[in-house]
Structure formats: C-alpha cells, structure tokens
Amino acid sequence: MQRVRRGRTSDPVTHVEHLPARAAVHVDWPAWVPPSLRDAYAARGVSRPWSHQVEAAEAAFSGESVVVATGTASGKSLAYQLPTLSALLSDPRATALYLSPTKALAADQLRGLLDVAEAVNGGVRPALYDGDTADTEREWVRAHSRLVLTNPDMLHRGILPRHEAWASFFRRLRYVVIDECHSYRGVFGSHVAHVLRRLRRVCARYRSSPVFVCASATVSDPGASAFSLVGLPVRTVTDDGSPRGATTFALWEPPVSPLVGERGVPTRRSATAEAADLLADLVAEGARTLAFVRSRRGAEAVALGAKRALAEAVPELVEQVAAYRAGYLADDRRELENALRSGALLGLASTNALELGVDVTGLDAVVLTGYPGRIASLWQQAGRAGRGSRDALAVLVARDDPLDSYLVHHPSAVFGRPVEATVLDPSNPYVLGPQLACAAAELPLTEADLPLFGGDAARYALDGLVAAGVLRRRPAGWYWTSRGRPDADLRGTGGEPVSIVEASTGRLLGTVDAGSAPSSVHTGAVHLHRGETFVVEELDLDDLVALVRRAEPDWYTQSQDVTELDIVSVEHQVEADGVQLCFGTVDVTNQVVSFQRKRILSGEVLDEQPLDLPAQQLRTRAVWYTVEESVLALAELDLPDVGGAAHAAEHAAIGLLPLVASCDRWDIGGLSTASHQDTGLATVFVYDGHPGGAGFAERGFDAAVEWLTATRDAIVGCECSTGCPSCVYSPKCGNGNDPLDKAGAVRLLTAVVDRVRRAAPRQSTFGVQVGGSHPR
Secondary structure, three states: OOOOOOOOOOOOEEEEEEEOOEOOOEOOOOOOOOHHHHHHHHHOOOOOOEHHHHHHHHHHHOOOOEEEEOOOOOOHHHHHHHHHHHHHHHOOOOEEEEEOOOHHHHHHHHHHHHHHHHHHOOOOOEEEOOOOOOHHHHHHHHHHOOEEEEOHHHHHHHHHHHHHHHHHHHHOEEEEEEOOHHHOOHHHHHHHHHHHHHHHHHHHHOOOOOEEEEEEOOOOOHHHHHHHHHOOOOEEEOOOOOOEOOEEEEEEOOOEEEEEOHHHOEEEOOHHHHHHHHHHHHHHOOOOEEEEEOOHHHHHHHHHHHHHHHHHHOHHHHHHEEEEOOOOOHHHHHHHHHHHHHOOOOEEEEOHHHOOOOOOOOOOEEEEEOOOOOHHHHHHHHOOOOOOOOOEEEEEEOOOOHHHHHHHHOOHHHHOOOOOOOOOOOOOHHHHHHHHHHHHHHOOEOHHHHHHHOOHHHHHHHHHHHHOOOEEEEOOEEEEOOOOOOOOOOOOOOOOOEEEEEOOOOOEEEEEOOOOHHHHOOOOOEEEEOOEEEEEEEEEOOOOEEEEEEOOOOEEEEEEEEEEEEEEEEEEEEEOOOEEEEEEEEEEEEEEEEEEEEEOOOOOEEEEEEOOOOOEEEEEEEEEEEEOHHHHHHOOOOHHHHHHHHHHHHHHHHHHHHHOOOOOHHHEEEEEEOOOOOOOOEEEEEEEOOOOOOOHHHHHHHOHHHHHHHHHHHHHHOOOOOOOOOOOOOOOOOOOOOOOOHHHHHHHHHHHHHHHHHHHHHHHHHOOOOOOOOOO
C-alpha cells in the first residue's frame, strides 16, 4: 500500500495475525416456514439457511426463549425473523416487538423487513417507533403495525407508561426480539433488565407471555448473560455456521514523536493522527474503510485529518470521507448511512454508533483507533469488514495508553483471550428504586411481583420509596402517589441532555450528556461537529444549553478537576500481610476547576484558565488497597516518595482494568494518597463512574491478581525511563500528572501482588475468589 504521507523510518507493526477463512454449514428450511417467506428470502439471495439460524429459530418457534451468540455478520437477523414473521403470517392478529440499542440498527432492520413484508404481502406492517417518529406516525404505528421496532429508552419512556393505549398490541404479543443484547451492560444494562421485567409484567396483565429471542455477539456464557437481562431461562446457540473470509489483523504502535508532551515527557504520535493517515491511505487505494474512534471529538478529528491528507495527494477523493457519531440529527445520520451503503463514501470515521449490526456490505478494511475496551467489541468492530466470504484487513492502532501499549506487545492477550462476560447488576439501589417507581406508576405493585424485581432487595427499596413519599403502602400493594412523573435515567448519563447551539444562527448542532457537559462543553472548550470547529462561548446548566461560535484554533482543550473520596462501607476485604484489598461503597466529590489549552500537533500546554462550575456528587462502588508502612519500607519506598508511586500505580491500574472488566477507562475513576483520612495508610482507589456502581470495580476486586500483575508488567515493559502516557501518565488526570514515580509504582505493585497472591487460599472467608470470577 502506497502511503499518502511518507517519511517513516521504523515499522509501526508489532504483530500480524492471519485468521483463516471458514466454510458455511447449510441446512434445510424448517417445515413450518411458509413457502412465501422462503421465496422472499430466496429472492434476496438466501437459498438455504445456516445451521445456527435454524437451531435458534426452531427453539423460538417451539416456545423456548433463546439467545444466539455468533460472530459479526453471521446472519443472526434471520434467526429471529424466521419464527417472528412465520407467526405473524400464520396468525393475522399476532404482534411482535423488536428492541435495538441504537436507532441506526433499528432503521437498518426496518429496511430489510420492509422488503420481505412487501414480498410476502402478509399484512405485517413493520414500523419504527422511536424519538425520530413524528406524532402522527406514532398514532398509526399503535393502531396498525404488527411488528414494532424501537429501543429500550422508548419502551421505558413512551410505551410502558401508556400501556393502555397499546393494550391490543400487548394482548397479542408473541415474540420480543432483543438485538445486540451484549451491549446492555453496566448501569445501562441493569436498567434495561428492569425495563424488560416491567414489559413482562405488563404483558401478564394482558394475558400474554411472549417468547424472548436474543441476538448477541460472541460473549462469555451468553446463557447466563441473557438470563440476567430478561430474567428467564434461555437456550443457548453458539455454533456458528456462517462463512467467513480470511482476515489479516495487524497490531500497530505509533512511533515516538520528536515533540515532548506534558512536563517534558516523551510521547508517541497520536492514534488519531495515525488512524487519519491510514484511512487516507486506504481510501487512496480504493478500499472501502471504516475507522472506529473512541470519542465523538476523535471521530471528527480522524475524518478531518484524512481529508487534509487526501487534499495534498488525491484531492478528488476528499469528499468521499466523512465522520459519523451519535449526537448528529436524524437526517444527517441517515444520509451518511445511505452514502456508506451505496459506496458514495469510501471512508467513514465513526464512534461505536456503527459497531452494532447495521448492514454495511462491501467493506474492505477496518481501522480501530485504540482498543475499544472489550475483546468482544474488538471482534465486533473488526468484523464489520470482509462480510460473507470477502477477505478483510483489520488494524488496531494503539493509543499512548497503558492498556493499548500492553496489548500490542502481548498479542496473546488479544488473539488468545476468551471474550468477556456481560457485567450488570439489577440490584443496584440507584437502578432498582427508580425502576420500581416506574413499575408502580404503570400498575400497582403486589407481593407477587417482588420475585420478578429481586425479592428482598426489591422489598428494601420499596420501604425507602414509601418513606420518601414516592409510593403508598396499602393492603393490596404499593401505589404510585402521582407526584409528578416517575422516571429513571437508563444510561446513567446525568439527566437530560445539553443542547449545543450555534449562537449566531440558532442552529442545533447536537447534544451532549448533562453529566459530561462540565468537562466537554465548558466555556472555552473546543467542540467539533462534522468537520467544523467551534469554541464554546457559554455553558448554561440551568437551561441545558451550550452556545458555540465557529472558529479554527490551532489548539484543543482538556479539563482539569479535583476529587475527594470518603469510604462509606466495606463489603469484602482480604488481609494480606500488611496489605488490605477491599471492595465497598464510597462517596466521590468531583469538580471541574479549570481547563488547559494545548497545541494540536505537539500537545504543548499554552495556558490554564479557571472555571467556576458546581461540584458533582457520586455514591458508587470502589476497589482499593491499603499498604502499611512496614511493607512500604521493604519496598524501599520512603514516605516522601509514596504519593508519586501510588499516583502512578493508580493511573496504570485504571488503564488496565478493562483487561479484566467489560469497561472503558472513561467509565471509571481513581484516587491515590500517601495517607487517606479514612484508612490512615497509603491507599489506591479505583471506582465506578456511575451512581450505585456498574460492576467494574467488583470485577477488579475479584480478578485483582491478574489485573494488578498486568498493571505492573505494563509499566515494567514500557521503554521510557521516568514515565509516559504509555504507562503511568493519564489523559484525564486532574493534577497535571504530578507527582508520578514510575519505578516506585513497580515496587509498590510488586509488594501488593505478591501478598494478595499468597493470601488467595484464605479468601473463602469473604466469599470471593481473587484472580478468578466471583461466584454468583
């Protein structure tokens, strides 16, 4: 491949993995599939189904809830369409509900269903019902559609609270399809689990008991994950009978930059810049390419960088590259999806909004701009190229980050690891309480409902809701008090979104979560939108609006914050000869206090400007360890050095937690100190960045030996002398990465790991298994 930009002297590729092709396993159509439906699929090129499609469809048709967990582009849609459409064709009164985590996926499914429905002419009338659906169309969908495609947010906010208007639909509901169910994890997944329980309860009210058909990417123990999500036993289908072309998968480490970063430390060229060049190179070669980027701003930056590179070398291709992300208006998203599908676009830089099953055929390559946080997501993203029997290229470009650096130098951690389990916790009181209030507002809760929502945990939450005046306890059950409208923030994002508005024109550019607004669209922040650059003039958190003006600065912004943490309770602990490993509840107070302006190319700090923003309170779950002075002495750590060692160990541990937990480093936070006020000892905390916790810190406690060993090894394996972003520097440190002691962090982590590993046989006292998975 000829590069658009030249001049590199070292090979950035650290490893190349060749994944062989796989042949298809075809089987015959089930006898119960109507001939018209078979003919419709044959007309679309499906002459015979694959084995896993029929296995899942047979289970669902027989009345058994099922989860089909096979690879990307393995045709899971057919597995649930066969029983669903067959039922709708054989019973003209039957209905079905389809749930997807994204609007793009639901719209994509609708396109395929409309083609099939038209071919069979069976009155199926599939229709979208989401936030983009006009009010007049919603009335038609409620009255006439027999296959409604929506998402958990709309089910939660718009359908279940108005179940009387949907009575006919629920009374005849035969199937509930939950597409990409592996995406429902953490706080979001915990909320969705209760939304599905509320759905089952409303269906029972109308005397229906639908079959649940779940589709998932390959995950660890999909049956247990699906059971946690829907609350029902499910049959598991995992043997993939679909064909697959060969894939060449390269691990790519950007070179060390001649420029220095914060505090003069060496840095590598950014993954964003590398991905932009790769995208430009591939587009120049005529390869249809999708570049996944971790953030909205990053997606915009990769597209902009690729355009600039192409403008110098192949200017006629500049308009064939674009960005795609959540937060765009519906019309913009649809336009980009159609352009990519039709081939009008050769290159697209996207957030994970296009990770899920949107049918984008004909892609040749995928560029992953940084490890996506989970092995399951890595394969989901890489699998977007080479669909069917086409060969494909996938490239993982490492960010200047401890986990990414670890993975590109330990390929077995990428290609030899099983995928993660889906982590969710429906018993989280910050999830359970609001969901019970919503359920009571839909239908009064009774004693018979408590097992559905968690038994004793539900009863305890109901007592709290009664004490708060949210519910009334009556002999027949618990009743909503009608004080306002109950609600629950499914995604744990911090409430209603903040609108981003161009001040001069009033044009709505998009939205951002209120919880992240202080750090992302504060006054003075740089905001990117579809290749255009804006600077925030004002953030008004009362009116939930950020006013921006068009600009072209040669700098970007990074917020700085301060954090305080108090221990509320300890649930599990391991005593390990001067080291104590703990898991429990903590209170975190965080405040964005300033922001830095940094040069785009060099990362040079231009200045730091103060901000006056309110502090944010968070009660969540954390894993932490304390180290006694005698252990510090043996590790040759003098008290003045402990703070820097603990701080460096904290940064690296946050970066490596996604190795053992299904999270992103931006889902978690940390704090370290040479002497914490609650422990009196050197203490390192890592906490979930969601109210009530999301299960990530608990997984870190369960897998502490594996996690902290990998953390130490990543620091040791880094080539820098005193620390850099690849090991102990953090891109979100509120203290300016000061102080940091790389060598001290290695000695501290070695002392902790050695002691916790020796303590493993005694951990049964606490009901946990460090280094393995928590028995549930």
